[in-house]
Amino acid sequence: MTLLTLRGITKRYPGVTALDAVDLDIDPGTVHALVGENGAGKSTLLKIVAGAERPDAGVMTWKGQPIAAPTPREALLRGVTVIYQELMLAPNLSAAANIYLGTEPGHRGLLDASAMRHRAATALADLGLVIDPDQPVGELSVAQRQLVELARALVRDAQLVALDEPTATLTAHEVAHLVAQIEWLRAKGIAVVFVSHRLDEIRRLADSITVLRDGHRVWTGPAAGIDERTLIRTMVGRDVVFERCPPNRKADAEPVLSVRDVSRGRAMRNVSFDVKRGEILGLGGLVGAGRSEVARVLAGIDRPEAGSLSLRGQPYRPRSPADAIRAGVVYFPEDRKRQGLVLGMRIRENVTLPVLSRVSRGGLLQAGAERHLAQTAATRADVRPPDIERLAGTLSGGNQQKVVLAKWLLTDAEVLIFDEPTRGVDIGAKTEIHRQIRALADAGRAVIVISSELPELIALADRAVVMREGRVQGELAEPLTPEAVMALAFRSA
Helix, strand or coil: CCCEEEEEEEEEECCEEEEEEEEEEECCCCEEEEECCCCCCHHHHHHHHHCCCCCCEEEEEECCEEECCCCHHHHHHHCEEEECCCCCCCCCCEHHHHHCCCCCCEECCEECHHHHHHHHHHHHHHCCCCCCCCCEHHHCCHHHHHHHHHHHHHHCCCCEEEEECCCCCCCHHHHHHHHHHHHHHHHCCCEEEEECCCHHHHHHHCCEEEEEECCEEEEEEEHHHCCHHHHHHHHHCCCCCCCCCCCCCCCCCCEEEEEEEEEECCCEEEEEEEEECCEEEEEECCCCCCHHHHHHHHCCCCCCCEEEEEECCEECCCCCHHHHHHHCEEEECCCHHHHHCCCCCEHHHHHHHHHHHHHEECCEECHHHHHHHHHHHHHHCCCCCCCCCCEHHHCCHHHHHHHHHHHHHCCCCCEEEEECCCCCCCHHHHHHHHHHHHHHHHCCCEEEEECCCHHHHHHHCCEEEEEECCEEEEEECCCCCHHHHHHHHCCCC
16 A cells, blocks of 8 residues: 555745645655755655645645645654754754654653663664764764664654655765665665665665656656666756866966965875866865865865965965955855855845945945846856845755855856865756856866765866875876776875
8 A cells, every 4th residue: 555645736935836736656665766956846845745834735645545734743643754954953962862852751741761761772773873872963973863863763653754865965884874774664664755866876775766847746667767867867858968078278387276285183184286277176085085174274264284375376374264265265165054155144145245345335235236246146157046035045955056156256266166066966956067167267267176976076177186084195187087086095195
């Protein structure tokens, strides 16, 4: 018997239809992948299943019986758990307290802390996570916090678990462990809805796939019956191929930015490289190799303990991000939500934040000038929808990344550092961001790209500097191949 059936689910927001008559069937003991571009409606559909949003039209049935749109509590009691990309945990509470939050075991109105700790430890051990259940969640890694959320689902006898981009910020080892837990849930007869932009994971894990595009369900079928290229075409309505395209442009002979023997603790040790105007320099290596630490020093967030930096042949010693921005160096951080945007502000306000002096006169903001500048930048970066009065926090991940891009494009920076520029971004948005990065280099900017996705690094970089354990292992130009990058990334320091 089908566990959950959705028929004709429709959800509208002012000015946009997020879901338009979507059908979905979820069977127990299966992994059903939900895929599509950012803004296709995946997260909205999960929120409706979890009771966090109410549909404007449509019918839901649970085990063959019609049900009204549930509240979040009703969905939990029915056995539905959604683990969002932004984990819903209380960082100051222990793992055990988070697992049993709202369902604490007790006797005669008193909390049975011993039973709570014991049951929580058992649930965590079932998922392969052996930690002190009294440890605060804020001290755990992202992968460990995800398993705490899964343990919470298990102790509540979940029958359907939905995971929204669960592997976006995990290392390869952590991904492998999470995949094993998902397979374990399936073997126990629990239905799993899996949302991911990583198509290799989807084709490996999923029994069936539903593709959403612009709020419509455009295809549902077995995962075994569709190849990756066809799946991409179904998602975006066109062929998308990431291939290495050696540039037609010619970089300057002299470097615009030089890094010489820069060190900071164990994260960076005697790092040296140059980047020139008109080129894209890739920083390759495994997660934790020291690439982001290099970016933070260049962007003025951290200060080096040794070594020197030069910009346009002059000493470069940024003491803050503001110093770096004034000097013409900007940083697109890996964590766009916490470091790249103010989610509670409008697109217009985020975009013009670094250039307020250009839209102010006598200390007063010129509203018309601000709107014009923000609209021009948002259109140039292909933000969708191009409504600059929308809150940044309401946008899909790909469009949030485009807002960050729009913001820094206005600064006319000479050196642009992209740290994981397309993490958690759909294939269509990724194509547009790649186009924008190439256009910056074509226009004579110096671009540094840090990416853990080898196909992306190979497709974008003119040269690559590969790091391991805080040290530069080597530099690669043509031929720039995945095998060459990985050989350096795994080479002993």
